[in-house]
Amino acid sequence: MNAIPYFPGCSLKDSAKPFERSALFVMERLGLPLRELDRWNCCGTVFSLTEDDLMHHIASVRNLIRVQETGATELVTLCAMCYNTLARVARRLDREKEALAKINAFMDEEQDYKGGVKVEHLLGVLQRRIGWEALAEATSNPLDGLHVACYYGCTLLRPKDVSVDDSERPKVMEDAFEAVGASVVRFPFATECCGTYQVVDRPEISLERSARVLRSAARSGADVIATACPLCQHNLERASDILKRSGESPPLRIAYFTELLAAALGADPDALRNQPQPEATMHVTAKGGAEHG
Amino acid sequence: MDEGKMTRIFIMGKAYDVPAGITIMDAMEYAGYRFVRGAGCRSGFCGACGTVYRKEGEYRLEFALACQEMVEEGMHLTQLPFTPAPRAAYHLDDLDPRENVLLQHYPEIARCVSCNTCTKACPQDLEVMDYVQAALRGDIARVAELSFDCIQCGLCSMRCPADIKHYHMAQMARRLHGLSASREPEHLTTRLREIAAGTYEAQLDALVAASVVELKAQYAAREIETESEEGS
Amino acid sequence: MSRAKSLPVENLRDRVEELSGEHVFACYQCGMCSAGCPLTEEMDRLPSQVVRDLQLDDPTLLESNAMWVCASCLACEVRCPKGVDLAKLMEALRQIVLRRALDNLSVDGMTREEIRRLPQIALVASLRKKTG
Numbered sequence: 001m002n003a004i005p006y007f008p009g010c011s012l013k014d015s016a017k018p019f020e021r022s023a024l025f026v027m028e029r030l031g032l033p034l035r036e037l038d039r040w041n042c043c044g045t046v047f048s049l050t051e052d053d054l055m056h057h058i059a060s061v062r063n064l065i066r067v068q069e070t071g072a073t074e075l076v077t078l079c080a081m082c083y084n085t086l087a088r089v090a091r092r093l094d095r096e097k098e099a100l101a102k103i104n105a106f107m108d109e110e111q112d113y114k115g116g117v118k119v120e121h122l123l124g125v126l127q128r129r130i131g132w133e134a135l136a137e138a139t140s141n142p143l144d145g146l147h148v149a150c151y152y153g154c155t156l157l158r159p160k161d162v163s164v165d166d167s168e169r170p171k172v173m174e175d176a177f178e179a180v181g182a183s184v185v186r187f188p189f190a191t192e193c194c195g196t197y198q199v200v201d202r203p204e205i206s207l208e209r210s211a212r213v214l215r216s217a218a219r220s221g222a223d224v225i226a227t228a229c230p231l232c233q234h235n236l237e238r239a240s241d242i243l244k245r246s247g248e249s250p251p252l253r254i255a256y257f258t259e260l261l262a263a264a265l266g267a268d269p270d271a272l273r274n275q276p277q278p279e280a281t282m283h284v285t286a287k288g289g290a291e292h293g
Numbered sequence: 294m295d296e297g298k299m300t301r302i303f304i305m306g307k308a309y310d311v312p313a314g315i316t317i318m319d320a321m322e323y324a325g326y327r328f329v330r331g332a333g334c335r336s337g338f339c340g341a342c343g344t345v346y347r348k349e350g351e352y353r354l355e356f357a358l359a360c361q362e363m364v365e366e367g368m369h370l371t372q373l374p375f376t377p378a379p380r381a382a383y384h385l386d387d388l389d390p391r392e393n394v395l396l397q398h399y400p401e402i403a404r405c406v407s408c409n410t411c412t413k414a415c416p417q418d419l420e421v422m423d424y425v426q427a428a429l430r431g432d433i434a435r436v437a438e439l440s441f442d443c444i445q446c447g448l449c450s451m452r453c454p455a456d457i458k459h460y461h462m463a464q465m466a467r468r469l470h471g472l473s474a475s476r477e478p479e480h481l482t483t484r485l486r487e488i489a490a491g492t493y494e495a496q497l498d499a500l501v502a503a504s505v506v507e508l509k510a511q512y513a514a515r516e517i518e519t520e521s522e523e524g525s
Numbered sequence: 526m527s528r529a530k531s532l533p534v535e536n537l538r539d540r541v542e543e544l545s546g547e548h549v550f551a552c553y554q555c556g557m558c559s560a561g562c563p564l565t566e567e568m569d570r571l572p573s574q575v576v577r578d579l580q581l582d583d584p585t586l587l588e589s590n591a592m593w594v595c596a597s598c599l600a601c602e603v604r605c606p607k608g609v610d611l612a613k614l615m616e617a618l619r620q621i622v623l624r625r626a627l628d629n630l631s632v633d634g635m636t637r638e639e640i641r642r643l644p645q646i647a648l649v650a651s652l653r654k655k656t657g
Contacts, residue, residue: 049616059407158599193598197650
């Protein structure tokens with residue numbers, strides 16, 4: 001069966017389960033199911049930016065080796081941060097042979113990473129492998145009348161060499177929503193940072209940044225703001241709750257883009273979101289090999 | 294033990310000639326060291342005798358239990374009798390295993406960089422990194438499964454660049470898993486019910502009332518299960 | 526006592542350039558980075574001022590909060606007309622401090638309730654950026 005190796009990342013198994021469930025549904029419907037990578041580990045979430053640091057790439061490289069072990073040459077992610085980290089590590093090691101050699105020498109318990117694994121975000125797969133026509137054809141429940149503000153955040157778009165589209169004026173998510181019949185609403189804060197990991201120890205930063213995004217989307221006439229990152233989703237939801245409590249309430253739903261696409265492809269989005277979590281979504285047998293729960 | 298053959302080892306930098314074919318622990322005692330800490334069951338089960346060593350001519354450090362590992366010519370060794378790893382305080386009954394309680398009590402597991410140093414340090418050959426990653430995802434069952442044979446020697450924590458307390462966290466996972474997910478042992482439940490109902494009171498009273506002479510006679514006359522030829 | 530006194534402020538610019546691989550003198554102070562940075566209101570120095578202070582080898586730079594407030598959103602990086610990767614400069618400044626075992630974030634102070642409400646991704650990312 002035509003399937004594509006998929007890297008979930010920690011959040012999709014915990015705080016962001018609706019993201020995974022809806023994406024699995026969508027890709028199943030589109031005939032290119034996502035097959036979870038065996039024995040994956042946390043990718044590291046952020047790309048280490050110093051020239052001498054190779055240690056902090058190891059978490060990502062281990063996952064690329066897992067892909068290599070299956071014989072595949074590509075990997076798709078849902079989480080934008082995982083996409084950014086894995087893609088940048090893959091690119092760095094494709095370019096810098098010495099860095100690759102050092103990492104392989106350190107990871108002596110693994111087979112050598114030979115390079116060449118291509119990391120993609122689901123939006124890129126939808127655009128290039130599925131195509132908007134096929135997405136439109138699979139739409140059984142067009143999102144007529146729904147005004148969607150597509151919120152990209154940072155890690156999908158920057159730096160340019162891993163961007164899923166133009167870094168300043170992306171439209172790939174808008175294209176997807178137009179294919180399923182929604183009305184897209186452009187708003188100026190679509191590529192502004194939500195505050196990301198500052199929510200941990202400087203939560204007021206994330207609140208402020210996310211509130212601006214919400215207000216901007218609401219002012220532009222959106223009914224719902226679509227996200228592609230569990231941390232953006234968390235920060236926007238948190239800001240929305242706080243704004244509601246203080247009396248200011250942008251009348252916006254906040255959802256993962258795949259939840260909305262799943263609805264367009266016939267899923268009951270509330271049923272997907274409230275689906276009881278199976279005992280374990282991935283069983284890894286003692287010596288590798290994975291099956292979905 | 295190879296009668297008469299000696300081998301040279303280095304204990305904390307000092308050279309000693311010890312009999313070949315004995316364990317590190319026996320060799321250290323042969324050399325005159327007396328274990329006040331860092332020794333326990335002497336059977337590879339309690340984790341007290343964590344040892345770090347290097348072989349002559351090699352730069353890699355290796356890890357073992359002193360009571361299990363045999364000495365080798367040119368072995369350079371030291372012991373790590375204690376790991377100052379803090380243990381989280383919790384009441385099992387207060388915890389909801391569906392939440393990420395492992396991360397809540399040991400947030401430093403989020404610092405794991407998947408370097409696998411812990412796995413390389415484990416004298417029990419456990420997949421330590423894998424269980425830390427499972428813990429990060431909240432997969433308590435997986436942590437319990439992979440860490441089952443952990444003897445809490447602490448070598449993983451001593452080597453970890455992120456200062457994670459692998460074995461304390463794993464113990465919490467095993468406890469939670471046992472409490473919430475494992476099958477209830479019926480024989481235990483039955484026995485507890487019998488005890489509460491007083492089934493064994495009379496027998497216990499008789500034992501307590503018996504004199505030492507009577508106890509010895511009873512012990513000598515006890516039924517012994519015949520052992521099979523191959524052992525149990 | 527100022528933290529910077531215990532920090533390696535000697536030859537700061539050289540060390541930042543080595544760690545980041547960037548040339549701070551490529552910057553001609555146009556201010557595009559500061560204009561695009563979403564977090565300038567929280568910073569005690571603007572991103573473009575950080576670069577200027579690096580050019581001048583300002584020893585008080587390590588006392589700034591700018592690199593800790595930085596969210597690595599890379600808006601600066603994509604917009605710099607001279608191709609200076611300011612995100613890497615910020616990372617270098619963070620690492621110079623963190624590699625002295627001077628963490629900017631402590632999990633010891635976090636409550637269970639705080640951790641319970643955070644997605645792991647936030648915790649992993651912030652620990653990578655603010656602890657050594």
